[in-house]
Amino acid sequence: MTNEPVISAQDLSLTFETNDGPVHALKNINLDISKGEFVSFIGPSGCGKTTFLRVMADLEKPTGGQITINGVSPEAARNARAYGYVFQAAGLYPWRTIGGNIRLPLEIMGYSKSDQAKRVQDVLKLVELSDFEKKFPWQLSGGMQQRASIARALAFDADILLMDEPFGALDEIVRDHLNEQLLDLWRRTNKTIGFVTHSIPEAVYLSTKIVVMSPRPGRISDVIDSPLPADRPLEIRDTPEFIEIAQRVREGLRAGHGPE
Amino acid sequence: MRCSVFPVIAVICGLMAMWYIAVVPMNIKMALTDAERSGMVVTPSGAKERRDRSAILLVAQNPFAIKATFSLERPRLPAPHQVAIELWNSTVNKKITSKRSLIFHGWITLSATLLGFAIGTGLGTLLAVGIVYSRAMDMSVMPWAIASQTIPILAIAPMIIVVLNSIGVQGLLPKAIISAYLSFFPVVVGMVKGLRSPDHMQLDLLKTYSANSSQGFWKLRLPSSMPYLFASLKIGIAASLVGAIVGELPTGAVRGLGARLLSGSYYGQTIQIWSALLGAAFLAAALVAIIGLAQRITLKRMGMA
Numbered sequence: 001m002t003n004e005p006v007i008s009a010q011d012l013s014l015t016f017e018t019n020d021g022p023v024h025a026l027k028n029i030n031l032d033i034s035k036g037e038f039v040s041f042i043g044p045s046g047c048g049k050t051t052f053l054r055v056m057a058d059l060e061k062p063t064g065g066q067i068t069i070n071g072v073s074p075e076a077a078r079n080a081r082a083y084g085y086v087f088q089a090a091g092l093y094p095w096r097t098i099g100g101n102i103r104l105p106l107e108i109m110g111y112s113k114s115d116q117a118k119r120v121q122d123v124l125k126l127v128e129l130s131d132f133e134k135k136f137p138w139q140l141s142g143g144m145q146q147r148a149s150i151a152r153a154l155a156f157d158a159d160i161l162l163m164d165e166p167f168g169a170l171d172e173i174v175r176d177h178l179n180e181q182l183l184d185l186w187r188r189t190n191k192t193i194g195f196v197t198h199s200i201p202e203a204v205y206l207s208t209k210i211v212v213m214s215p216r217p218g219r220i221s222d223v224i225d226s227p228l229p230a231d232r233p234l235e236i237r238d239t240p241e242f243i244e245i246a247q248r249v250r251e252g253l254r255a256g257h258g259p260e
Numbered sequence: 261m262r263c264s265v266f267p268v269i270a271v272i273c274g275l276m277a278m279w280y281i282a283v284v285p286m287n288i289k290m291a292l293t294d295a296e297r298s299g300m301v302v303t304p305s306g307a308k309e310r311r312d313r314s315a316i317l318l319v320a321q322n323p324f325a326i327k328a329t330f331s332l333e334r335p336r337l338p339a340p341h342q343v344a345i346e347l348w349n350s351t352v353n354k355k356i357t358s359k360r361s362l363i364f365h366g367w368i369t370l371s372a373t374l375l376g377f378a379i380g381t382g383l384g385t386l387l388a389v390g391i392v393y394s395r396a397m398d399m400s401v402m403p404w405a406i407a408s409q410t411i412p413i414l415a416i417a418p419m420i421i422v423v424l425n426s427i428g429v430q431g432l433l434p435k436a437i438i439s440a441y442l443s444f445f446p447v448v449v450g451m452v453k454g455l456r457s458p459d460h461m462q463l464d465l466l467k468t469y470s471a472n473s474s475q476g477f478w479k480l481r482l483p484s485s486m487p488y489l490f491a492s493l494k495i496g497i498a499a500s501l502v503g504a505i506v507g508e509l510p511t512g513a514v515r516g517l518g519a520r521l522l523s524g525s526y527y528g529q530t531i532q533i534w535s536a537l538l539g540a541a542f543l544a545a546a547l548v549a550i551i552g553l554a555q556r557i558t559l560k561r562m563g564m565a
Binding site for chain 1: 461462464465466467468469470471475479480483486562563564
């Protein structure tokens with residue numbers, strides 16, 4: 001393992017040209033993410049956190065500055081299938097079973113049939129959906145569908161997992177449970193995770209590094225390295241350390257928001 | 261089951277009742293002429309006198325003739341039971357190879373319909389793929405496809421038959437081409453919509469796998485378009501049948517449902533016209549039902565029904 005950052009952004013900017021003039025979605029972003037980190041991006045709507053994630057995934061092109069993923073351009077990283085991406089909605093194909101949905105990236109990437117079957121089994125076990133391989137998406141609850149979509153992103157074993165508010169549409173109880181499972185999964189697989197969220201407790205609970213962003217123009221207003229231990233039961237959310245970090249995130253959000 | 265059968269029966273009964281009621285004034289003048297000829301007293305007397313009278317008034321003045329309006333040999337509007345008897349006689353009571361068998365004529369039209377439907381569906385799908393994947397085709401083909409459907413088929417059908425005949429193509433194929441001309445359009449429109457139905461997120465997902473465009477077509481766009489395709493096929497198969505029948509009209513064809521309609525109108529055989537019409541309607545209903553069944557089975561297997 002080298003000390004090279006897995007994701008490195010220097011002076012990154014992205015401006016959308018719209019009919020109402022240019023919109024600065026990202027401006028002068030500098031950030032390094034090391035291997036095995038769990039990084040949350042938090043901020044109000046329009047702060048560019050999703051855009052930043054999409055730039056890492058090569059779903060948007062930056063208009064200024066540099067960004068490298070594993071030392072290469074996002075496009076090269078995407079073509080090398082360096083990351084798995086989890087969207088806000090599960091987006092499972094309704095005509096494929098859960099197993100078939102997880103097999104989708106494997107089919108596209110040309111894995112052998114036997115390898116496909118084994119990997120589907122493995123990731124289904126990882127997200128505790130082993131009994132649902134033959135079920136269709138509509139037969140599963142929203143939380144289970146989102147777990148299946150995470151399994152789909154994990155199936156080809158990319159080192160980086162990019163997640164765009166994956167639990168945003170789920171209720172609090174399901175969300176807590178999935179957060180616990182996600183942490184557990186991260187500890188076991190040692191993946192680098194980029195995680196966009198609206199929720200302060202979620203960001204603090206999950207992350208080793210919290211990136212607070214602010215809108216107009218989208219920029220980083222604070223980066224907090226979490227002192228919390230890697231092993232985190234849900235109860236950690238009631239400890240003074242946790243509350244202190246949450247406080248700092250809240251202040252960062254308030255400062256970035258300006259006197260509106 | 262019972263609650264779906266009852267409304268259907270109710271509507272059929274209503275239509276039958278309206279049909280029977282319409283038969284009386286439609287045929288009264290002819291019935292009165294026959295009655296007068298056989299020596300009955302009719303008010304007013306003389307066909308010339310009655311010509312400009314209101315049919316409803318004549319029915320009121322000559323109620324004895326009502327019964328006769330249901331059993332004329334060449335009625336202006338045949339009664340439902342007359343059409344039913346003709347349908348029965350020309351299907352069950354005739355050998356299939358007979359020129360007077362409706363099944364024989366139906367098969368002639370059906371074969372052109374199916375061939376035209378296959379050509380139209382294939383062509384429509386190909387055009388839709390082209391339109392979705394090529395900006396140039398999107399801009400150039402779609403206006404022509406729309407323009408093609410604004411031309412009355414009755415105007416263009418004879419030209420297709422004549423042009424193809426002059427290069428030696430006749431029989432099934434010219435009719436099938438007219439069928440295809442009508443049926444490709446709903447397939448183009450439906451498939452373009454269907455192939456474009458995947459949302460941004462689903463397309464982005466494939467991009468994160470760096471899938472190529474043929475994978476995007478087979479794994480995402482084509483399966484997403486299935487519900488749209490079947491809706492189009494239902495319209496397309498009915499349009500195909502219309503095309504095949506229309507294709508039989510201008511050439512004075514002697515075989516096919518269109519030929520039955522034509523010869524019926526030459527010889528004033530209204531009962532024959534109506535039975536051919538109903539035969540065509542039953543055929544269309546059966547074809548649409550078959551597509552519906554295929555849709556149910558396919559979408560069920562795809563987990564989408």
